[in-house]
Amino acid sequence: LLDAAVAAGELRSSTDTASLARTVEAIVGGSLFAWAFYREGRTTDWVRQDLEAVVQPYLVRAAGRRRTKARAGR
Structure with missing residues (x-):
């Protein structure tokens, strides 16, 4: 999905999509935990x-x- 976003011109061409994908996975888990x-x-x-x-x-x-x-109280 991130590679497709780069190809579509939605994300910068210099984006390290593998690294960003790992970060996205971590953020989703952390968000749900929070x-x-x-x-x-x-x-x-x-x-x-x-x-x-x-x-x-x-x-x-x-x-x-x-x-x-913004979330209230944060």
């Missing part, structure tokens, strides 16, 4: 917010992307 601890909001919001933070520096067009609300 949500299980705090139990605030929806799990999809937690994961989306954390994934957006990780992927944002690699995006070719960061402007105009949907932003999620």
Whole structure:
């Protein structure tokens, strides 16, 4: 999926997709663990917010992307 995003021009061509994929896997697990601890909001919001933070520096067009609300109490 990340290679396809590079090919489509959505991620920078210099993106190390193997490394980013490993980071994405770690973030998803960590997000779910954090949500299980705090139990605030929806799990999809937690994961989306954390994934957006990780992927944002690699995006070719960061402007105009949907932003999620910050989690309360964090």
